[in-house]
Amino acid sequence: GAGVSQSPSNKVTEKGKDVELRCDPISGHTALYWYRQSLGQGLEFLIYFQGNSAPDKSGLPSDRFSAERTGGSVSTLTIQRTQQEDSAVYLCASSFNPLGTSEETQYFGPGTRLLVL
């Protein structure tokens, strides 16, 4: 079956522009996660959705970042007024069961490579 898909695969934008990144999770997966991988840095957790709800948004780097999920499926991560430090690979993952289920594996998409000039 289809895995997690993300679009676009690459995005180049100018500083100050808004960008929207999309994630399509595996069908039937209730949990969805966004991570960021910056050059030379580890993977950084951004936000988690259980269904359409995000219990904790404190992982988002700044108030320029927002995320939503509709219909318990597709999620979008929006970055407003992009800055050069936002350049990174943005990875989405999904899992069948929510966080705290000890046997749950997260399945990752290929990522969106964002470059802010």
Added chain:
Amino acid sequence: KQEVTQIPAALSVPEGENLVLNCSFTDSAIYNLQWFRQDPGKGLTSLLLIQSSQREQTSGRLNASLDKSSGRSTLYIAASQPGDSATYLCACEGGGADGLTFGKGTHLIIQP
């Protein structure tokens, strides 16, 4: 706050050798620990997941162990092959809604 450290940061070995990658974490209150591989320009592929109540998991030539009390996990790769070349990431899932906490990875090169 959970911190995950992976040693070594990079490793290059000849084909056929057995090798061990190390992962340590500071908070033993985890639900599970997962090992992933990441190939250049691609997403993550899950290799093994060890639940907090388990000590090890095996898949083919891979064996991962977990010692919660000491905050350590190892990934053992037997009879390494050039196709094993990738970055290997260790990640812990704790309580709450914090997702996975990742180490920075071990960049592995298997020389043909």
